[in-house]
Amino acid sequence: MTEMLEAFRLVAAPDVPIAILASAIYGLVVGSLPGLSATMATALLVPVTFYLSPIAAVATIITASAMAIFSGDIPGCLLRIPGTPASAAYTNEAYAMTRKGQAELALGAGLWFSAIGGIVGTLSLVLMAPLLAEMALSFSTFEYFWLAFLGLMCATLVARSSPIKAIAAMLLGLLIACIGMENPAGTPRFTFGIPDLLGGVEIIPALVGAFAVSEVIRAMVTPEPPPIPRRKFGSILAGQWQLTKKYQLPMWRGNLIGIIIGVLPGAGADMAAWVSYAMAKKFSKEQEKFGTGHPEGLVEAGASNNASLASGWVPALLFGIPGDTITAIAIGVLYMKGLNPGPTLFTERADSMYALYIIFILANIIMIPLGIGMIRVATLVLRAPRSAVMPVILLLCAVGSFATGNNLFAVILVALFGCLGFVMERNGYPVAAMVLGIVMGAMVEQNFITSLIKSDGDVMPFIERPVSGVLAAMTFGALLWPAGVWVWRRFGGGRLPAAETPR
Amino acid sequence: MQLSDRVTGAVLVVLGGVAAYAGSRLPAVPGQDVGPAAFPMLIGIGLVICGVLIALGIGRSFEVAEAEAPAGQGSRRLAGLRALIPPALLLFYVLAADRLGFLPTAAVIVLVMALALGARLRLAVPLAVVAPVLIHLAFYKLLRVPLPAGLLPVPW
């Protein structure tokens, strides 16, 4: 108990609330700019943390990353340009809601369920950290392979297009992920002698190009759409309460999936959002509404990506193993500030740990008022003429992607992916599936190859180990299920109930 | 840029074939039974299969016809050229940013884009002046991104 009081005292130190507030606003702004991801927001904070007290330093990272993951939804919803890779999964859905005049509801859902996800994720960190850490440590490359494979299969679910085109787009993403020498063999592949390609195609330029620039191109060739009907929208939170009651199950499922994926090193918020959105669609009673501006997927995925953010700290704090790119940076800061990760952190520095928990909760609570303000300001963009918004977006694309590595090559990549994204979109190939392929490509290959090396080429460990066996069964089940349904419908006399089940 | 499924499918077949062939020629790595060649080959073959299926029109029934607004009244060829303006401006940024500096380059990009989208000069010119300055402030001062000064160094 004395530790708890001490923790409150630590958080109440004058510099901590200031650090939280400042980094909250910073995170909201950076996350909402296309091209600047939550990881980037965190990395840019590191030099600042040099000058802060340990608790304030960690508070800036926690707060800024949580805010940035939420505010990545904003440009996705308003302009169909995801601010961070974690928002890419449900960008089309949120944008469809905006077209229906429900921008506030969509963004409010992102905000409300992000905050809930963040708080539930924190509780999992507080209550089950040792348990979750054991789970993370039981995952070897065999399990990761199946996990990544399951993640890839979400490609066909998130898009409203022919599954074959979705798979083709996903394979294209995997092929792009092959570029460079960051593969298990360390061999340069498809680099065409360009040194900039040795490190591979980074996800941010690809994301910015495929979504943002292609959207700008689309604006060039289509007439200005009719203005979005301006509906009087009351309190943002009131609408969210109804959604919470209506979609309780998806919300909790999102939280759970987020926590699990967040704990597993290497997966992170991006994958959590994809998997949750796909799950929401798969198990929804109103599948056909997905993609037309239906909030159910936003509820689940919004909760999921923020839950994963908090639980990603579990392996980081206990074993110094980063759950995602954000905690990878955070670990460096923890060491710098003498908060060395390890079980002793929970016993000997319990006051600091409690202080971290309090900061997590605080950050997710102040996210709501600040986020509402941000939404009110951001929706003004919808009233600005397209000829004023699009030029600024294009400029932001150039500067934002340049900023990822201060390398102009990224801007060239953005231009190329812009053209590619535009052509794909026009011809019914879901761009989101390609992005998923790029995100997951390295993980699939890395774990497949290293597993084979470890087992001397034997495939049995892929299904022998208990957890990998379960994951393998899930993968094959998910693969064979649609085929089975198709065969049944085709030859079984079509006695299946119609797609719409009466409720 | 609306192409038939036959064309995009064929493109995928070619791309997959090239990827698989180029992948198969990658050297093996000592100590790895499955070398760097395996994955590109697998993906290439997958792309070929998908391409063939798409070209044959299988799976099209799942597609939801998009309520696409009819392409602009102008001739289609002109529309195609307009599509190239944004990527061309990005390449302009790459080539000119270091020589001209960030502010002039950015102003040109914003001005051209705004005019191309039909903005009046009354909107486009102030936008081209204000937007680069604000973005420069945010990225250079707040995020410490080394934007080139070039011909027009900023006073901050």
Added chain:
Amino acid sequence: MNGISRRGVLGSAAALAATPLARPALAQPRWPSRPVQMICPWAAGGGTDAVLRIIAALLEKEFGQPFNVVNRTGGSGVVGHAAIAQAQPDGYTLGIITSEICMLHWQGLTEITYRNYTPLALMNNDPPGIHVNASAPYKDVKALADAIKASRPGQLKASGTGQGGSWHLALAGWLVAMGLKADHVRWVPSNGAAPAMQDLAAGGLDFTTCSVPEARAMLDAGRTRTLAIMAPERLSVFPNIPTLKEVTGVDYQTGSWRGIAGPAGLPAEVKAAIEPALGKVFQSQEYKDFLNARGFGMVYADAAGFARYMEQADKSLGDAMKAAGLAKA
């Protein structure tokens, strides 16, 4: 305010054309008379970035001019290293170079070698450790070495970084020094040290050869044990870990090092100013505290010493890469 922020020779030429316009054409009295750009070839938030940022902060205090850290990432370090080597040698673009510079050219990935730089100071070196799962039967590194010698080629598996990375070469060098073939232990490439340490704790590997700070959290958590380090002497932060030579008598040492350098042909005036300053930085309490906090190895060499060090490292890493079949013939 300078305009040098572009890779490649073409970029340097462009910058050359642009910079005179950007700054007053006054005779420059003393270096540094304007902000200095420090290039980091690795991403913000990583270890190299942290080292450079603390050095830059201390240099700033020393000279009263801003030392701005710029991360120029891409191409597995190639892009940033090239940016330093190809910058204008006027002393206003310096950077941090890492052991990769003595590896990339052997793989044929870049033309640039350590000779393209003006070495200024070696600021840190992290020797590889040898880590095993806490429940592994090996009592000390001698037991592990015996087990390796008794094993079939490829039977034991080790990891720590990607194929051809520093820690892979450390393993290859150690095996060769023991009189074995460089691939006697199968290398499992991993995406950095953290996943390798996780897999070691999960029981998927026999041992890892990453640095001790990278293994530290697992070590503290009691999940892994560190048997030895491949260094000439024990680390000040981890005095209980013996060196390889102490236990087995095999004298093999290597490391992942970081040093400050500028492009080749830096003016003598700049060198005269910065060399003692870097020495002072290394001696400062802030720098020592920082290295200790992160567990980074405290190794220093002045400009001449750094040059010799790199020459030697280039040869030894090259030998290890050839032995492991990683060098391009």
